[in-house]
Amino acid sequence: MTLHISLQPIQHGPHRHDAEAVVFLPGARGEDPVAQHWLRQVTLRLRREVCWLWRERSAQVAGTEAGSNANGALPPFSDRALATLDLLRYASDKRSFFAGDVTARHLGELIAAPIAPAGRATGPRGSFAWLVQALGLSPLDRFVLAMALLPAVDSSAGQVIAACLNDPGRTEPTLALAQRLWDEPDDLVRGFDAAHPLLRHGVLSAQGEGWHAALSVAGPVARELLFHGHETPSSLQAVPPCSDVAAPHGLRVTAPGARMSLQPLVGAAGAPLAEVAAAGCAPAGVPVVRPSPALQREHLPTFLVTAWLRGCAVYLPIDLLADGCAHDAHIGPPPFPALPLTVFVGLRDREALRGLGPNALPPIEVPPMTHGERLACWRGALPGVLDDSLLAEVARRFRYEREAIHRIGDELAAHGTVPTADALMQAARADLDLGALAQPVAPRFRLDELMLPPEQTRQIGEIVVAMRNLTRVHYEWGTARAWNEGGLAALFAGPPGTGKTMAAEAIARELGLPIYRIDLSQVVNKYIGETEKNLRRLFDAADSADVILFFDEADALFGKRTEVKDAHDRYANLEVSYLLERMERFKGLAILATNRKKDLDEAFLRRLRFVLELPLPGAAERLRIWQGAMPEGVDASALDLPFLAQNFALAGGHIRGIVFQACLQSANDGAPRALGMPAVIRAVHREYAKLERAHSLDQFGPYAPLVAAPRSP
Numbered sequence: 004m005t006l007h008i009s010l011q012p013i014q015h016g017p018h019r020h021d022a023e024a025v026v027f028l029p030g031a032r033g034e035d036p037v038a039q040h041w042l043r044q045v046t047l048r049l050r051r052e053v054c055w056l057w058r059e060r061s062a063q064v065a066g067t068e069a070g071s072n073a074n075g076a077l078p079p080f081s082d083r084a085l086a087t088l089d090l091l092r093y094a095s096d097k098r099s100f101f102a103g104d105v106t107a108r109h110l111g112e113l114i115a116a117p118i119a120p121a122g123r124a125t126g127p128r129g130s131f132a133w134l135v136q137a138l139g140l141s142p143l144d145r146f147v148l149a150m151a152l153l154p155a156v157d158s159s160a161g162q163v164i165a166a167c168l169n170d171p172g173r174t175e176p177t178l179a180l181a182q183r184l185w186d187e188p189d190d191l192v193r194g195f196d197a198a199h200p201l202l203r204h205g206v207l208s209a210q211g212e213g214w215h216a217a218l219s220v221a222g223p224v225a226r227e228l229l230f231h232g233h234e235t236p237s238s239l240q241a242v243p244p245c246s247d248v249a250a251p252h253g254l255r256v257t258a259p260g261a262r263m264s265l266q267p268l269v270g271a272a273g274a275p276l277a278e279v280a281a282a283g284c285a286p287a288g289v290p291v292v293r294p295s296p297a298l299q300r301e302h303l304p305t306f307l308v309t310a311w312l313r314g315c316a317v318y319l320p321i322d323l324l325a326d327g328c329a330h331d332a333h334i335g336p337p338p339f340p341a342l343p344l345t346v347f348v349g350l351r352d353r354e355a356l357r358g359l360g361p362n363a364l365p366p367i368e369v370p371p372m373t374h375g376e377r378l379a380c381w382r383g384a385l386p387g388v389l390d391d392s393l394l395a396e397v398a399r400r401f402r403y404e405r406e407a408i409h410r411i412g413d414e415l416a417a418h419g420t421v422p423t424a425d426a427l428m429q430a431a432r433a434d435l436d437l438g439a440l441a442q443p444v445a446p447r448f449r450l451d452e453l454m455l456p457p458e459q460t461r462q463i464g465e466i467v468v469a470m471r472n473l474t475r476v477h478y479e480w481g482t483a484r485a486w487n488e489g490g491l492a493a494l495f496a497g498p499p500g501t502g503k504t505m506a507a508e509a510i511a512r513e514l515g516l517p518i519y520r521i522d523l524s525q526v527v528n529k530y531i532g533e534t535e536k537n538l539r540r541l542f543d544a545a546d547s548a549d550v551i552l553f554f555d556e557a558d559a560l561f562g563k564r565t566e567v568k569d570a571h572d573r574y575a576n577l578e579v580s581y582l583l584e585r586m587e588r589f590k591g592l593a594i595l596a597t598n599r600k601k602d603l604d605e606a607f608l609r610r611l612r613f614v615l616e617l618p619l620p621g622a623a624e625r626l627r628i629w630q631g632a633m634p635e636g637v638d639a640s641a642l643d644l645p646f647l648a649q650n651f652a653l654a655g656g657h658i659r660g661i662v663f664q665a666c667l668q669s670a671n672d673g674a675p676r677a678l679g680m681p682a683v684i685r686a687v688h689r690e691y692a693k694l695e696r697a698h699s700l701d702q703f704g705p706y707a708p709l710v711a712a713p714r715s716p
Contacts, residue, residue, distance in 0.1 A: 024043070024046070025039045025042050025043050025046065025156075026042055026043075026046050026153060026156055026157035026160060027046060027157050027159050027160055027163060028157045028158065028159050028160075031156050031157050032156075033131075033156060033228075033229030033230060034229060034230050034231055035126055035130045035131040035132055035228065035229055035230075035231065036126075036132070037126065037130075037131050037132040037135060037145075038130075038131035038132070038149065038152070038228060038229055041131075041145045041146055041148070041149035042149045042152065042153060042156060043113075044114060044146060044149065045146065045149045045150045045153050045184070046153070046160075047110050047113050047114045048110075048114060048184040049160075049163050049164070049167060049184070050110055051101065051107050051110040051111065051114070052167050052183070052184060053163060053166060053167065054100075054104065054106050054107050054110070055097055055100055055101070055107065056166065056167065058100060058104075059089075059093060059096075059097075080166075080169050080170070080171055083169050083170065086169050126231065127231050127232070128312070128313070128314050129227040129228070129231075129312035129313050129314070130227070130228060130229075130231055131148075131228040131229065134148075134206065134228060134312075138200040138201070138204065139200070140200070140201070141194065143185060143190045143191070143194050143195075144194070144199075144200075144201060146181065146184075146185065147178070147181050147195065147201070147207070147218070148201060148206070148207060148220070150176045150180070150181055150184075150218065151175075151176060151207055151218040151219055151220045152220050152225055152228065152229070153176065154174065154175060154176070154219070155219070155220050155222060155225035156225065156229065161174030161175070162174065164176050164180065167180055167183070167184075168180055173217070175210075175217040175218060175219055176217075176218050177214060177215050177216060177217060177218060178191060178195060178209075178213075178214050178215075178216065178218065179214040179215055181218075182214070203339070203341045204308065204311070204339060204341060204342055205224075205304050205305075205307065205308040205338065205339040205342065206220065206224060206228075206308060207219075207220060208220070208221065208304075221304075221305040221308070222305075223236045223238060223305055223306075223309045224305060224308050224309055224312065227309055227312040227313065228312070235292075235313075236309060237295060238294060238295050238297075238298050238302065238305075238306055238309070239292040239293075239294070239295070239306065239309060239310060239313070239315070240292060240293050240294070240295055241290060241291075241292055242277045242278060242280065242281040242290075242291040242292060242293050242318060243281060244278065244281045244282050244285045245275065245278040245281070245282070247405075248275050248278040248279055248281075248282050248405075249279075249282055250279060250282040250283035250285075251279065251367055251368070251369055251370070253367055254266070254279070254282075254283040254367050255283070256283045256284045256286070256287045256289060256316065256345060261341075261343060262340055262341055262342070262343065262362075263337065263339070263340045263341070263342050263343070263344050263345075263346055263362070264344070264345045264346065264364065265336065265337070265346050265348065265359060265360075265362055265363040265364060266280075266345065266346070266347050266348070266363075266364045266367065267347075267348045267350060267356055267359060267363055267364070267366040267367070268280065268347055268348065268349050268350070268366070268367055268369055269350055269351070269352075269353060269366050269367070269368050269369065270349065270351065270368070270369035270370075270371070270404075271351065271371045271402075271404060271543075271546075271547070272351055272404070272543070272544075272547060273403060273404035273405075273406045273407045273547075274349075274369050274371065274404045275369075275404065275405055275406065276318065276347070276349035276369055277291065277293050277318040277347075277349065279369050280316065280318045280347040281318075284316050284345070289314070289315070289316050289345065290313075290314070290315045290316070291315060291316045291317070291318055291347075292310050292313075292315045292316075292317060292318070293317070293318040293319070293320075294306050294319065294320075294323060298323075300323055300325075303319075303323055303337070303338065304338045304339060307337060307338065307339055307342060307344060307346075308339065308342070310344065311342050311343070311344045316344070316345035316346070316347065317344060317345070317346045317347065318346075318347045318349060319337065319346060319347065319348050319349070320348075320349050320350075321334065321348055321349060321350040321351075321355050324336070324337060324348065324358070324359075333358065334355045334357075334358025334359065335358055335359075335360075336358075336359050336360040336362070336363070340362065348363075351543065352539065352543075353366065354536070354539075371402065371404065372402075372404060372405070374395075374398055374399060374477070374478050374483065374488070377398040377401075377402065377403070377408070378394060378395055378398040380398075380405055380408045380409075381394045381397055381398050381408055381412075382394060383412075384408050384409050384411065384412025384413075385412050385415065385416075385422070385427070387421040387422075388421060388422065388427070390424070393424055393427070395474060395478065396474050397427060397428070397431060399473070399474040399477065399478065399488075399549070400428075400431070400474075400548060400549035401431045401432075401434075401547070401548045401549070402546065402547050402548065402590065403431070403434065403547060403548070407434050410434075411430050411431055411434065414430055415427065415430055428515065431548070432517055432548065434547075434548075435517065435544075435547065435548050435550065436544065437519055437541065437544045437545060437550075438540065438541075438544060439522075440521065440522060440537055440540065440541045441519035441520065441521050441522065441541060441545075441552070442519060442520050442522060443517060443518070443519055444508060444511070444518045444519065444520050444553065446508040446509065446511045446512035446518060447508055448505050448508050448509045448512065449509055449512060449513070450463065450464075450467075450509045450510075450512075450513050452505075452509065452631055453502060453505065453506055453509055454502070454620055454624045454625075454627045454628045454631065454655060455502065455506075455617065455624070456618065456621075456624070459615055459616070459617060462613060462615050463506060463509075463510065463615070465613065466491065466493055466510060466592070466613055467510060467513050467514060469491055469612070470491060470510075470514050470516075470592055471514070473490065473491070487587075487588060488590055489587060489588065489589070489590060490549070490589050490590040490591045490592055490593070491591075491592050491593070491612045491613070492586055492589070492592070492593040492594075492595070492610060492611045492612055492613075493592070493593070493594050493595070493611060493612060493613035493614070493615065494557075494594075494595045494596075494597070494600070494603075494607075494608070494611050494613070494614045494615065495507065495594060495595070495596045495597075495615050495617055496596075496597055496598075496600040496614070496615070496616055496617065497598070497616060497617030497618060497619075498598060498618075498619055498654060499598055499654065499656065499657075500653070500654030500655055500656025500657045500658075501617040501618065501619060501620070501654045501655065501656070502617055502654075502655050502656070503555075503596035503617055504553070504555065504596065505655065505656075506615075506617070507551065507553045507594045507596065510551065510592075510594070511551050514551075514592075516549055516550060516551050516591070516592065517550050517551070518550070518551040518552075518553055519545070519550055519551070519552055519553065520553050520555060521541070521552055521553065521554050521555070535581050538581060538582060538585060539581075539585075542585045542588075542589060545589065545591060546588070546589065546590055546591075548591070549590065549591045549592070550591045550592075551591060551592045551593075551594060552589070552591065552592070552593045552594070553594050553596065554593065554594070554595045554596065555596050556596070556597065556598075557595035557596060557597045557603070558597045558598075558599045558600075558602040558603055583604075583607065583610065586607070586610060587610055595607075595611075600616075619652060619654055620654065620655060622648050622649050623648075625647075625648040625651075625652075625653065625658065626644060626645060626648035628648075628655045628658050628659075629642075629644045629647055629648055629658055629662075630644060632655075632658055632659045632662045633662065633678070634662075634666065636676060637666065637676055637677065637678060638675065638676060638677035638678070639677070639678050640677075641677065641678070641679045641680060642678055642679070642680060642683060643680060646704065647683065647687070650702050650703070650704065651687055651702065653687075653690070657690055657694070660690060661683065661686040661687055661690050662678075662683070662686075664686040664689065664690075665678055665682040665683045665685075665686040666678065668682050668685070668686070669682045680706060681706075681709050684703060684706045684709045684710060685709060685710065687703075688703075688709075688710040
C-alpha cells in the first residue's frame with residue numbers, strides 16, 4: 004500500500020493557509036476555538052511525523068537517495084518490529100531533521116505557537132472549551148482528545164494516521180501514537196489510565212487494551228464538542244412538561260453531584276413517567292430528554308454522554324437497561340456512573356429495582372389515573388361523543404393511561420365521523436394484549452342455550468346484572484374507595500360436561516366482554532418463583548381493561564396451602580397467597596371452573612362473589628340439551644330424543660360429543676343429511692366406554708342389539 008501526500012506547498016516556504024488550516028481536509032474546522040487549536044496541534048505533529056517517515060523510509064529503500072522521491076509518495080510500509088528497533092537508532096537523526104529541514108522546522112514553529120487561542124478561553128456548555136474547564140483537562144489530555152476527535156472531523160485523516168502507525172489497517176489513533184507525537188513520552192505513562200476523566204465520563208472510548216487500543220469519540224459527542232447551539236440530535240427526544248401531569252410527592256430534582264443520580268419511577272403500563280420526570284425537573288430549569296425509539300441499546304452510552312454535555316436530565320425505560328430478551332433479561336445500572344447526570348428509570352415492576360444497584364434512590368410510585376381523570380381524558384380525546392354515560396363506562400372498563408387514550412382517540416378521529424358505541428369499544432379493546440399466558444376465546448353460546456336448573460339460571464343472571472351495574476355502584480354509589488374498584492369473581496363447580504365453559508362463554512357474549520382462557524401449562528412453572536412472575540405479568544396486563552379471565556381446572560392453581568416441609572412448599576404457599584391478593588385487586592370478572600371444589604383453598608372461596616354448583620342435568624334438561632345439540636340443517640326426525648334423555652344420564656358436554664360423533668359416522672358420500680338411532684346409539688355406547696362408566700344392555704331397550712357383543716361361533 005502506498006500513501007501519497009503532497010508536501011510541496013510547505014517545502015516552497017511558509018504560506019498563510021498553513022497556519023490557518025485546522026485539519027487535512029480544507030474547510031473542516033468546527034466552531035470551538037479551543038478545539039481548533041488542539042486539532043491544529045495534532046495535524047501539525049502528524050504532518051511533521053510524516054515528513055520524518057518519508058525521509059527515514061525513503062533512505063531505507065535500496066538505491067534511493069533521500070529526497071529523490073520527487074512525487075512525495077511514501078515507500079511501502081516497513082516491518083513494524085524493525086521500525087520499533089530503529090526508534091533509538093534514528094533518534095538523534097530525527098532531532099536534527101526537525102531542526103534543519105525547512106518543512107519540519109516550519110511545522111515546529113507552528114506547533115510552538117501559544118498553547119491557548121486568543122480571546123475566549125471558555126465556551127458554552129458542552130463545547131470543547133467547556134469540557135476542558137469542567138474536567139480540568141491538562142494540555143496532554145486536550146491533545147489526546149483532539150487526536151481522537153480528528154477522524155470524526157476529517158474523513159481523510161485515517162490514512163495519515165495509518166502511515167504514522169506503520170499499519171495500513173489502523174486508521175484510528177492510539178495512545179502509542181500520542182506518546183510518539185508528544186514532546187514528553189513519560190507524560191502519557193503518568194497521565195493516562197482507565198480511570199482518566201475522559202474515559203470515566205465516556206467522552207473518549209478505547210477499543211482494545213493497553214497502548215494500542217483504538218481511541219475514538221462518538222459522532223454525536225463530537226458534534227457537541229465542536230459546534231455550539233446546533234439542533235438537538237435525533238437520538239434525543241425532548242420531554243416537555245405536561246400541564247395535566249404533576250410531580251408526585253417526594254420528587255425533588257437538584258443539581259447533580261459528583262456522580263449519577265438514579266431515580267426509579269414505578270407506574271402502570273402507559274403511565275406518563277417521562278412527563279412526571281419533566282414536571283419534577285421544571286422548577287430547577289433542567290430539560291429532560293428520552294431516547295428515540297430507534298435507539299439501540301449499544302448506543303445508550305453515547306446518548307447519556309450527549310445528554311450530559313447538553314445539560315439535560317434523562318428518562319430511560321427499563322427495557323434499555325435489560326441485557327437479554329423478555330422476562331429472562333438481566334437488568335443492570337446505566338453505564339458511566341461517574342457522569343454527574345440525573346437519570347430517571349421508568350419501570351412497571353418493583354422486581355427490577357434490584358438490578359439497578361445500591362446507588363439507586365428509593366423508588367417513587369406514580370399512581371394510575373383515577374376514574375375521574377380517565378373520564379376527563381376520554382372527553383378530551385373524543386370531543387364528538389356526547390353520551391357521557393358511555394364515556395363513563397369506557398373509563399371504567401378500560402383503565403388506560405393518557406398515551407393510550409389519546410392514541411385511540413386519534414385513530415377514531417381519522418375516520419371523520421362520530422364513533423358508535425360498538426366502534427369505540429372495539430377500538431379500545433384492540434389495545435389489549437395478554438401475551439402467551441392467555442388465549443382469547445370466541446364465545447359460541449347464548450344465555451338461552453344454557454340448560455340449567457332455575458337456581459343456577461338465576462345466579463348466572465345475577466352475575467350479568469352485577470357486571471353491568473359495576474360502574475354505577477363504584478362511582479355513583481361510592482363503593483370504589485372501599486372495594487378498590489374491585490371486580491367480581493365466580494366459581495363454577497361440577498362434574499365434567501355440566502356446562503362450566505359454556506356458561507362462561509355465554510356470560511362473555513351477553514356482556515360483550517372479551518374472554519381469555521388461562522393456559523396453566525404456561526403459568527405454572529416448576530422453578531421456584533417463576534409461577535408468581537407469570538401471574539404478575541398476567542394480572543398486570545388484564546388489569547388495564549375489563550376482561551373475563553377463565554381459569555379451567557382451577558384446582559391446579561388455586562389448591563390448598565400445605566404444611567411447609569421444604570423450600571418448594573414455602574414458595575408454593577407464597578404463590579397461593581400472591582394469587583389471593585391479586586384476585587382481590589382484579590377489576591374484571593374472574594371465573595374459576597373446577598371438577599374438584601373440595602381441593603380449593605378455603606381463602607379463595609371466601610373471596611368469591613358467586614359460587615355456582617352445576618349439577619348433572621335431569622331428564623327434562625337432558626331432553627332440551629339433546630334438542631339444542633342438533634346442528635341446523637340436519638334431519639333428526641328419526642331420533643327418539645325422549646328415550647335418549649330418559650335412559651342415559653349424561654352431561655351436556657357428553658351429549659354434544661355424542662351428536663358430533665354420530666354426524667361423523669353418518670356423513671358418507673351420497674348419504675342424506677340426517678341422523679338415525681343406530682349411529683347415535685353406537686356413539687352413546689362409545690361415550691360410556693370412554694368414560695369407563697358401568698351400563699347395561701337394558702338401558703338401550705330395543706336398541707340393545709346394536710351394541711351387544713357378537714356371540715362366539
